[in-house]
Amino acid sequence: MNRPPLRLYELVLANGRSASPYVWRVRYALAHKGLAFESVPLGFTEIQRVFSGRFKTLPVIEDGPTMLAESWDIAEYLEHTYPAKPLFAAPAEQAAIRLFDSWFSPEVMRRMLGVYVQDVHNAARPEDREYFRRSREVRLNASLETLAAGRASRLPALREALLPLRLHLKRFAFLGGASPSYADYIALGAFQWVASVSTLPLLSHDDTVLRAWLERGLDLYGGCRRDPRMQPLFE
Amino acid sequence: MNRPPLRLYELVLANGRSASPYVWRVRYALAHKGLAFESVPLGFTEIQRVFSGRFKTLPVIEDGPTMLAESWDIAEYLEHTYPAKPLFAAPAEQAAIRLFDSWFSPEVMRRMLGVYVQDVHNAARPEDREYFRRSREVRLNASLETLAAGRASRLPALREALLPLRLHLKRFAFLGGASPSYADYIALGAFQWVASVSTLPLLSHDDTVLRAWLERGLDLYGGCRRDPRMQPLFE
Numbered sequence: 001m002n003r004p005p006l007r008l009y010e011l012v013l014a015n016g017r018s019a020s021p022y023v024w025r026v027r028y029a030l031a032h033k034g035l036a037f038e039s040v041p042l043g044f045t046e047i048q049r050v051f052s053g054r055f056k057t058l059p060v061i062e063d064g065p066t067m068l069a070e071s072w073d074i075a076e077y078l079e080h081t082y083p084a085k086p087l088f089a090a091p092a093e094q095a096a097i098r099l100f101d102s103w104f105s106p107e108v109m110r111r112m113l114g115v116y117v118q119d120v121h122n123a124a125r126p127e128d129r130e131y132f133r134r135s136r137e138v139r140l141n142a143s144l145e146t147l148a149a150g151r152a153s154r155l156p157a158l159r160e161a162l163l164p165l166r167l168h169l170k171r172f173a174f175l176g177g178a179s180p181s182y183a184d185y186i187a188l189g190a191f192q193w194v195a196s197v198s199t200l201p202l203l204s205h206d207d208t209v210l211r212a213w214l215e216r217g218l219d220l221y222g223g224c225r226r227d228p229r230m231q232p233l234f235e
Numbered sequence: 236m237n238r239p240p241l242r243l244y245e246l247v248l249a250n251g252r253s254a255s256p257y258v259w260r261v262r263y264a265l266a267h268k269g270l271a272f273e274s275v276p277l278g279f280t281e282i283q284r285v286f287s288g289r290f291k292t293l294p295v296i297e298d299g300p301t302m303l304a305e306s307w308d309i310a311e312y313l314e315h316t317y318p319a320k321p322l323f324a325a326p327a328e329q330a331a332i333r334l335f336d337s338w339f340s341p342e343v344m345r346r347m348l349g350v351y352v353q354d355v356h357n358a359a360r361p362e363d364r365e366y367f368r369r370s371r372e373v374r375l376n377a378s379l380e381t382l383a384a385g386r387a388s389r390l391p392a393l394r395e396a397l398l399p400l401r402l403h404l405k406r407f408a409f410l411g412g413a414s415p416s417y418a419d420y421i422a423l424g425a426f427q428w429v430a431s432v433s434t435l436p437l438l439s440h441d442d443t444v445l446r447a448w449l450e451r452g453l454d455l456y457g458g459c460r461r462d463p464r465m466q467p468l469f470e
Contacts, residue, residue: 089325095412096331103338103399164338177330 005038007062012041013123015229017196022071023059024189029075031221033085044128087182097183109190111158118148119197166209188217201235240273242297247276248358250464252431257306258294259424264310266456268320279363322417332418344425346393353383354432401444415455423452436470
């Protein structure tokens, strides 16, 4: 009897690319472990209905009888259930990467959202846009147009917030050191998200350290994460 | 034949406390490994002379014929030479903690220096103060008095910069997770440094998450890091 395939419910844009940095983390974790999966693309407005309110955010993973949301819970589930090709060398490494995420999510990804939220709106499926606008304008306490009008002036602070990555990547090939770790997948996931929607290049052309790491990162796992629908990350 | 004791050359203030956050990291690493050491306190102006220009910064460690500067190099040396009670569960954990440090040093410790640099000056040995003033005023491109005059207005940004620690410590007892890791020693070292000199409490009285972690951290290794010369960290 074959095990049914893993299913990844992922947030989808009009062009079919995944729209969530947290979904990208799980995609990388699955690729790291070499686990095949079936993608179930859902628009922003479909989540509530499909899960009857049980889950409000994506990613959600389905593995036989198990259904699970929250990317960290999913990473832990995958690690426990499929221990081959471990994502974490030790619980202490996992804690250190969560600490990295406690910086990266509020300091970097929050700034990315401030700069790219209107791009996400415009790239969403037409039927999701009104809901996306309403929910994000409440959360960010400003209209998408106001946020977009000021975004060029907020780009320098976003670039500056990436300094810790540059400092580290001057010493190491990956955030994980000699080989990629879940810290790389967290950061790559955020850049993948931006590249899915961006109409304003995130990085300066002379940001050579980040460029070299991004090239290495996007080449991982057979380069399957490169995609002609990606927008340029460099000016 | 007995091995000669490990020697730790550490930066010293007028009151005898160690003045460098990097020295504190090594003190914690030695305590973690249960390694006894002989302290060699040096003032800011003595480093050049004692090492004949070979080392310009402290900490420096002397272990038989080996002499070594730079706290990360020292941590790696200790780990390699005294593998019992490992500091790092795996190279991947070490890389993740260096990544944490690539955020913590420029974003948090740099802000701490901006707020407390005049306090360090005033707590230095009288014969070190002129050198300290001159070198730091060049590095920070402002007089100590100008920096001190604006420090209360920069305190909120410093407190805000500690948000990633709070987010993580809402979930875990230590930055290392269930038990302290070198990430805790990096952060505790910075708070020990501030507590050595501070005349302006760093933290708000209602910062309960950081307070609980600091209590746990300062109790580590028999509470030997608590010291009546410490200034209050909370207002």
